[in-house]
Amino acid sequence: MTRTSLTALEARDDFISRHIGPSDAEQAAMLQTLGYPSRQALIDAIVPAGIRRHDRIDLGAFTESQTEQAALAQLKAIAGKNKVLKSFIGQGYYGTHTPGVILRNIFENPAWYTAYTPYQPEISQGRLEAILNFQQMVTDMTGMDIANASMLDEGTAAAEAMTLIQRVGKSASKVFYVADDVLPQTLEVVQTRAKPIGVEVKTFSAAALADLNEACFGVLLQYPGVNGDVRDYKAAAEKLHAAGAMVIVAADLLALTMLTPPGEWGADVVVGNSQRFGVPLGFGGPHAGYLATRDAFKRSMPGRLVGVTVDAQGNQAYRLALQTREQHIRREKATSNICTAQVLLGVMASMYAVYHGPQGLARIGQRVHRLTGVLATLLGQLGYTLTNSTWFDTLTIQTARAKELHATAVEHGINLRRIDDQHVGVSLDETTTREDIATLYRVFAHGVSSQPMPDLDAIEATVSHAFPDSLARTSAYLSHPTFNRYHAEHEMLRYLRSLADKDLALDRTMIPLGSCTMKLNATSEMIPVTWPEFSNIHPLVPDNQTVGYREMITQLEAMLSAATGYAAVSLQPNAGSQGEYAGLLTIQAYHASRGEGHRNICLIPSSAHGTNPASAAMAGMQVVVTACDENGNVDLADLKAKAEQHSANLACVMITYPSTHGVFEEGIQQLCEIIHAHGGQVYIDGANMNALVGVAAPGRFGGDVSHLNLHKTFCIPHGGGGPGVGPIGVGAHLAPFLPNQRSTGYVRGEQGIGTISAAAYGSASILPISWMYIAMMGADGLKAATETAILAANYVARRLAPHYPVLYTGHDGLVAHECILDLRPLTDATGISNEDVAKRLMDFGFHAPTMSFPVPGTLMIEPTESESKAELDRFIDAMITIRAEIAKVERGEFDKMDNPLKGAPHTAEVLTADTWAHKYSREEAAYPVPSLRKQKYWPPVGRADNVYGDRNLFCGCAPISDYE
Template sequence: MSINFNNTNSFVSRHIGPTATEQQHMLNALGYSDLEALIAAVIPDSIKNTSVLESTDGVSEEQALAELKAIAQKNQIFRSHIGQGYYPTHTPAPILRNLLENPAWYTAYTPYQPEISQGRLEALLNFQTMIADLTGLSISNASLLDEATACAEAMTFCKRVSKNKKANKFFASLHCHPQTLDVLRTRAEPLGIEVVVGDEQQVADFAEFFGVLLQYPASTGEVYDYAALVEQVHSVNALVAVSADLLALTVLKAPGEWGADVAIGTAQRFGVPMGFGGPHAAYFATKDAYKRDMPGRVVGMSIDRLGKPALRLALQTREQHIRREKATSNICTAQVLLANIASMYAVYHGPQGLKEIAERTHALTAILAQGLKQLGVNVSNSAFFDTLTLTQVDAAAVLEAARAQEINLREIDATQVGISLDETTTPEHVAALWSLFAQGQTAPEFEAVAAAYTSALPTALLRESAILQHAIFNTHHSETELMRYLRRLADKDLALDRSMIPLGSCTMKLNAASEMLPITWPEFGNLHPFAPLDQAQGYVEMVNQLEQMLCAATGYDAISLQPNAGSQGEYSGLLAIRGYHASRGEGQRNICLIPQSAHGTNPATASMAGMKVVVVACDDNGNVDVEDLRSKAEQHSQDLAALMITYPSTHGVFEHAVREICDIVHANGGQVYIDGANMNAMVGLCAPGQFGGDVSHLNLHKTFCIPHGGGGPGVGPIGVKEHLKPFMPGHSYHLDRKTNAVSAAPFGSASILPITWMYIRMMGGKGLRQASAMAILNANYVAKRLNAAYPVLYTGSHDLVAHECILDLRGLKETSGITVDDVAKRLIDFGFHAPTMSFPVAGTLMVEPTESESLYELERFINAMNKIAEEIQQVTTGELDAEDNPLKNAPHTAQELTSEWAHPYSREQAVYPLPELVESKYWSPVGRVDNVYGDRNLICACPSISNYED
């Protein structure tokens, strides 16, 4: 008997759904002998063989984990007292296990289909309620990307809504965190906004400013009373934005109570590890009057078809896919998974628990301050919460001594250091800090100093208003109750752990458990983003390797991993192009050509980058109209900055003229930005950096397996050609380029980068190429099988599509009255999330099956769609009532099924349209949600329990 003693446990076969036999079955149905023949027919000759990805084998899951563990162990986890917006925190074990590590939560999609998203929508509503309560403002969004970018959003928000319309300056307090000021300057420059940084107490007149940004408590730790200042700012019709610490707000007066118009900040210290910078959920809260100008997503309460309360994303007409360059922002990824962790942290601890954490943290800080004063150390703060600034010290010597004891303090300048405490601080940590400054003196005894403790919170700013009074924050304090609550919420939702999510443009593929494991390793989770780099050598090595991997996958020369969402990647790419033109004395180039089929983020991003959008037509086949492009490129040749194009196209086709398109733009002085949203069809087959692209962003949460998390986290790195390298995002910490930061942390959402590292390492070059090929095969098989019932709107050569297909339902409405919404909602009764609806063409469904779905699951989806087609035909012939039919009434709930049945079709047809559903039924918790009602009766915080009873 011959035994192979090599490890043959291939991850590739685990990631790719169809077996070899299933692949051949699909190929036969398409009329191709093998996969290579299909790919040769799909990929245009002009871009064939442009991939620079080496044909390498991947390694087993066990080997990849061992390799990454060895890299992670090169990180040194010192005790962190750096603060500056990032704090050690305890992630409660039941939240870690039942939410962060639970695929029911991390594999879910953005809740655009509210009926199958009620669980995560409720968790986000809890988050919004928590933020509104703590900030004292009327309305909050469902999270933003990080504190610094939230402050940048607040700046542009103030510009939009301020009544001081003539002003073009924004004042930012020098007491704001340095990384916030850096991102503000980056965001302001393309918009022509002047950011003035100074001491707000020294400004006599704010008339020249449209807005003011304050930090509360200040970055130095001081707690200032801003009430009089706010009145002064309001007197000149300017707005006040406040970046506020959530834990401090449990004991300090809320910004809304002393007049702030906007409150922003981070929820990181509510149970989310520092992770070398992210991902963390930022927040944005404001007054009710400004709700339609607020950036980001908002969860609101509506009712369903039966009058039952139901949650949904509200005010979607503000979003970039609808308003495009006039949108409030280009954000299409929030930090939902992290916002949910933060909201459950508040649910678990409750108002009293949060106050106890805050009071304990403050008490330790006050005790630390008193002991330091006894040692003769100059503590500059008179009023503080958790942070002290020490002055008149030899900062270099202090930092060196601290690091010798494996302690990190904050370096402010040559004579000042900062110390921040947190919920993980103990009396022993305080004693260790005293010993650093004792210098031969006897260190104070903790018990003695603690016995004389007095609060250093200013009496006038003590919080008197109640927080988190809703029952949801006062119920689930035992682990049993929280575990069951999280399970109840997860059971309401559809995620990848239940079924295929066939969303075109959004690539909902396998997020393997082995890829997810490393993100909870302490070596990755417990590192402060501003810790010295010699303590982060594991991160440095992983980041360098990942950059090389992504360069090989894209054909670009350099990668920046800083952008922490696809929208940020788009923005960074256009800033690189803008900087390049300016460096050549061509700063006037501000025209951005964008095809009419483009993602809505593209025009919104171009507007943010200070560019003017010129729309390029598409032809009848959905391709860019080359002659229209040529005409407009030549017309604007003196001012042409860039073309933004998605490839394969947003219509799901490999356009043959892509090289010609790139050449036309280059010939007229522009740069080519290729949107990497559809890289899942290209890796290993063709490379944008080799067939004409100057820059692309990648969605690591799509092609490279970082999960969507219910709407975030995302990572949107950019790849650039050599000439654009000097214009990639910079950062004042760790990076050679000190300016042009687009995110708060140097490496963005660093703690989830191990997911992509693991995926690429396990797949190898061969596996990545096979994944792209299989994504194309699966999409073409689905298109072929459904084309008779739902014509495929656009195809390329040989009538083939790329990795997704657009099904045309427009004719069905004319013959049957059935709309794309009806089909989408009816799919819920079959246990499926709907494909992408009415984008990029109204009245269509865009389907992307991905490479991870087996033939069994593809057939389940095909059978469901064909059964729906039969029902539509029954409506057309009159066999089913035109208005009271399973499609118009979908989805059907268990409550409706057990109530008096008044429909002309059977209960069985309603909920068991296919026999196999009897054993594996997903029950929608609510009926079809009324979107119009929700926007007209906007409720964006947890309603009282009586509302549910009513």
């Protein structure tokens, strides 16, 4: 027997070989196809020498890769430094019970968390139905006509609502009023968003809304207010409407089980957070915000909207509707830059409502309210004065003993809301028990009374609701059958399974989407997310309770700085779009600090992702488009001319590298030099960082700021379209201007911009995923991942090139980490479009590549480093088979309109029907390759009719008649 050294044996237990799909032998075969002796030789041929990174990424203690077990143990030790106390803080965040069936079968289930945004509806019917449930839940609870498919959080939802009513309203005023009892973090996000677009934000006393007479285009109210007050705003809303202003209400969904919904007393837009519907606290995120509005504003509503349409056979089907990703079309005229939503968390919240139903939610709401009334009575008996005479779940106590009470509370294992030296807040929630009420009594009785706690049952018998009778909800909600049939866990389990079975996610197949990087989300990366030390921490607890969280965050910031070459990183932006926006505001703050606040010109190549110009417009910048040459590269002559033309006012350029077209452009350093010579900053979109980590660093080859998509390069799952994290890395000169959150005490630097997201650290609870990924990969693993991703893309491009033209390449026909197949010549010759190919791939069990971006009529493919050669070959074989089918159309063997591509996708119902009217066979439709006979995914619906869906917009659960 050959003896193997212990070192060699230990090396095979690494994570790197599990994350990277192709084995060494498979990589050698792929390199042979490309004609290169090694991966290094291939990288040398592709990546420009001038930007190459020749040093090893310095990850400090994590430079050497950790095993899965070692990384988990190390992170567990860090998490153990957090203190998990029970928090009665409120301020928009509450304890909640995640039903076990939802925790296990959605939150921890890769069928849900590895799914992509449902741009291909036929293979996304499960998650689309779940999102539609979310929309129905929100419209029912708020009393509004229509709701979108989740927002990033409550603060950004309020900011989006502000710009919505300014856009659709008739007032010419630039003043926006915010009530003084709106959540402080929401006010700060609104202020950040308002400043660049010239909106003046003013606050007013919520109690004096009826006396507000100054002209404004809208107001933002909190219902109930942050201090607990429940106010009747109906008459004031009517007065505002008469004056031409509109009303936004930030509402608590659980409170709306008892309170009159804002849509019934005059709200034009209702926003909020669905966190307390079963989504863990997670130190502030991710949580699905919501935005609901009137039907008249549906075509101006930001974000995503799920609608109902019909498929090719006339059956009901779901799809994304209307303005989905409208920034790609409208670019700098887009009304929002939102691209990622919080789908996974929205799905959890919707299923929480499905599981509990209207009666269950009512019980939870009534119980919370009743316990709050009991606590109020107890506090009164102890001699405390409440500043709010109305409430749902929150009491504000006036006391000269605030500091002492907080210390006593912590000694008893609980946190109270820290307001000021004279006030303390208490918010109850679903997790509050009688024992908690007893603990709170002891805390407030300390030093005041030695009497034992009175009889709770006797007190409860005297408690009634603590808000005006006029605000008691009388309207029904969640009456749809979906919310009334799955309360038994067995039924719920089967419902969730039936939805997951309709979808294609990474747990079934590769998802070769260009620009989106759908790679392995390893189980060991996901495990820490549900640890109580990360999931059960309120974002406003004292710092000494979050030592572990902040240590992990600091380490991750350092890791990302090392990988990007930037001096500092902020993890606050909770989506790529938010990162773009934060980066541009940081550039603006830098210019202003130098007395050059007039710089407002943003150069953007015509090939850029649509969020780039949309973000620039939101930041108050003027977009100037620069040309691209026939090879898709930035036209440096045109860029230089426009930089010179706008030299005095040039703020920045926004570029993506490698390019949106999937090529390492040779002129990147020259581009950076041109911009810097004219006083501008270089913003490098980090969407394609999966082609750079360990190979080149944007902070070294000329970038001043980049946002990263942790849900792409650094393994946070896409979750059906969210959650995401979009941190920004910046050079040392921009570091002082990174975002703060002054309202909650998070001040990174005095010159820093305002808060971007509702929580100081954005989607903090999913950051352990990227921490684990980097720790387990180490410096060498990260570089190997990048090199293998580039190898895989070139392998796919080379093998498909004889069948489909590859649109843009560098020298020797090489690409970066993605490639674009040009189907336009085939479309001209045969009528077969890129959409036909995308739908036909579903019959093979594949998700389609990216369609029509960045070039209409094309498919952009990104295979990633995680797919094995066998899976790559399976996809390649499918594409070659489809090309052969197109050839049959060319030769007349298939009818131009009645062929397997035009008929795709083919459902089991169609294929097993008694009649078959097509000119091609059932076998050709169902089994284009032999392997499908052993393992076959059946699309649940035929091709969705997009035109019908937009003309007959319906965005709620199916009519009850469908269930009769």
